Amino acid sequence: MFKLPEYTVPDFSKAIFEAAPVVNTVPAPGDGLLPDNFYATTIYPEYFKIGSSWELINAPRMDCAVVVRDGKPYAVEARRVGKDEAVVVGREEDLSNGVFIHYDAFKENNNGRVQSFAFRTGKSRESSYSRDYDQLYDILRHDREHGSIVWVLGPAVAFDFDARRSMSGLIEHGYVDALFAGNALATHDLEAGLFHTGLGQDIYTKELYYNGHYHHLETINRVRCAGSIETFVTQNNLSDSIVASCVRKNVPLVLAGSIRDDGPLPGVIGNVYEAQDAMRRHIMKATTVIALATQLHTIATGNMTPSWQICEGKLRPVYFYTIDISEFAVGKLHDRGSLSVNSIVTNVQDFLINAARSLEVI
Template identity: 30%
Template sequence: MFSETIELRGHIIDSLILPKVLDQILTNGGNFKITEVQIGRKRADQSFARIEVSTETGEALDELILRLRQQGAEVLERANAQVAAALGDGVFPPEFYVTTNQQTFVRFGGKEIEVTPSIINSAIAVDRKRGRARAIKFFDVKKGDEIVVGHQGIRVVPVQRATTHTDPFQFINNIVDAEEPKSAIIREIAEELRRVHGARGKIAVVAGPAIVRTGGGAHLVRLIERGCVHRLFAGNAFAAYDVEHALFGTSLGLDPDVAIPRGGHENHLHAINAIRQVGGIAAAVREKVLTSGIMHACVEHGVDIVLIGAVGDEGPIPGVTTNVIECEKIL
């Protein structure tokens, strides 16, 4: 038998981390022995568990440990992370470590370095002279960059249940409960926006077509007019539906106020064509082709507009970035 000892720390009971880890071990043909466990007595107390994990083969153990690390397990080894040089521009070395969107640390010289930013499906490039580690995509890697390989010396912080409600945007990472009072979440977000606005901070809105299709566009316009929005991230569809609503009073052929078809699905194509005819959204505002709506408000109040394209886009509207690599860099 091959074995390793792992440790779990944090809210491992109420966040179901401990049962998930034990289930992973059994599901993947392993065995476990809990050698130590300390359960927090109060809601804010953290818990601790030390578990001996064993499998029939070394390969199976390596695969299992990899899975357990994604749940936040720490292996009782204090080795440094291993690195290899990138083979070329845009090419990672074999066996490079692939990140999650969870907080991650790499160990070098007996010290842990946090990987920033916490983004999924990236590699980790290290600058040992500066003591930095960063998550990078294929388009960022240069030949010779030191890239973390394997899983040694890496610690992933598990997602845990919050003991206090401090982040009004944490609902984004969870399944929305149909019975949860949305008004409370909306109030908290509004308070956070007021706080940032009062501190002269910058506010970015990531907008989807549902804002226009459900009749919420007027509310976003008011926020823009009051200086509460500084950058708008959206897709071609969002801009097309907003322009359609401004020009024809419909969104994909439907009146958002009464959900009655008016003019059919061709309205949004005519809207795109009108913008293409004058050369773009800003030009449409200048020439008074576009006199209302979210896009109009953004131009009038100096909001940076970043529009991202997709495969199924009609048009697209001039100014939409269609190169996916450029889109990722912009975002």
Template identity: 50%
Template sequence: MSFQLKTYQAPDFTLPRFTEAPEAKLEPAPFDRVAPDGYHATTIFPEYFKVGGRWLLAEESRMDCVAVYENGKICVREFRNLKQGDMVFTGRTENAEDGIYVYPDGFSEFSGNAADGKDGQESFAFRQSRSRETAFSRDYDNIYELLEYEKEHGYVAWVLGPACAFDADSRAAFSKLVMNGYVDALLAGNALATHDLEGAYLKTALGQDIYTQHSYQGGHYNHIDTINKVKYHGSIPAFIEKEGIDNGIIYSCVKKEVPFVLVGSIRDDGPLPEVHANVYEGQDAMRKCISQATTVICMATTLHSVATGNMTPSFRVMSDGTIRQVYFYTVDISEFAVNKLGDRGSLSAKGIVTNVQDFVVNVSKGLKL
């Protein structure tokens, strides 16, 4: 196996910048769900806080939260989960001036060094963005190697939009990924699960044949008929068993006991019984999976991709105390959707502009499934 994780290079805390830095300041939360003035908002990067002369890492981080000092550790907490009296770190600087250090350079991925392939690169050069003109051949090779590595050593969370279920080949390809151990969690909405189950139950997605794309007479009933039948049986696993479902993305997750988190939308039909109608309960369920993830791959879902990106740090502290990089890919046929993730702060996300149905088929083939 040629894949190797990048080694995390911790900051040198013997430098004067750190030894002479003041202690980080703490202020109590004035009310439930309210941070004190001047609170420090966390990022996707490793962040250290100087407490008692030591620089402590916030191990379970996520973007746009606050850091709370509790039982000798740094806890990163959503504003909605703050309790009155929680001791919250304050300070808006990020280079140790306030006893807070945000560290984007722990992995060469973010430091602009030779491992990025940019060392000595001219300041002016063509085709430096990732767009529809980008050649993604090397990215595919990296993904094959990464997934082979993660199958044995990591946790891969996939975030899927409904387009992934609209095609027979992409449904079959992703099912192979699930059945062969390359999927540890699936995050999606009501639509992905509905149309995938519709494909297994009625061989259509939104009333179109999943292979020929032929629209059936009355096919607009098919997705709500599917939802209705699932609700009749009480759950997705019961529907799969009672209706003899034997294919598809959700079927494979149920068969392999891969957790799937479905979070609802204001526009949902039904929805399916397992869909979280409360958005914050859904966010908590998503974060439970993402807190374990070492690789995240988002396909054809802008809102779920941004939501996942907001809760995914660029690093993970492993059980043995080592710090490793979290790999994040976003795949969409729209450059807007791919670029939006970076615009919303997920700076470590790598975009691939392509048809997601082709992407997942290529990944399955590249892994020789």
């Protein structure tokens, strides 16, 4: 039976915490401007000494300023900080600035048997992932009932018949609470529903269709004529579709646009900050995030995802998985500060099919 790791609550009665000063704040010099020596948040649980008590950060996200509002600390994007708001300053990590970063919140007990030298401590194409798969399936079963699961998908997911069917099955059976993607994933998934192709190639036989390079453009035009993705799905009675499953199950679909988009489909958010805000609303509730074959969307999501979440009244870890055939792609997010990410180097189509079979959704 899967059990979440227990959160170790800091003992703030210890002398070192009692002796720490309260946080220092400085008024923001202008809208969207931060004072010198501003403090920036991390992915870990962070406490701020305000008055006589240590307060846990609200709305956590790394690379944010900390604004004290009504005696509570909030992680706030710099662009959202208002003139004269109280911004926490000081960058020390020894409590001398009234800040405690709880790095070991979910630290496992290794019974003192950790060695400084060991082989195969990283993840690569040579790694064994059997246990990673089993742990992920346990987490998904748990979080379907007790959490919020966000998927981040690249268009490769839509280029394979069985991968599309598997992802659709996961949505239909409640394993997806929100889905992030770009114009391409939705376009090629709907193209597959109409023409059984992805960029003009049959999603099962891999046969190239004559004039198949028109299929995605034809799809975009038809959806735009329908006025919305939802109307298009209904008009065409699409069933074997990732997007259609999201529509049927009322799963939020956040499509962030890019400069290279053709079309785009209606519903794609062209303003990057509006897209970030839309993604952030779901990430603030997420307990598990799974990113498949999309380096840029993965980094974007990872950089706004903390390592913890308060769910059902308890502080718990947020599980973040990246799956890609490229070792570089799965390692990139870790290099950008998302240190709690779990990486699996494999073909995403195979990953989805195995997941769907193990979770019995197909």
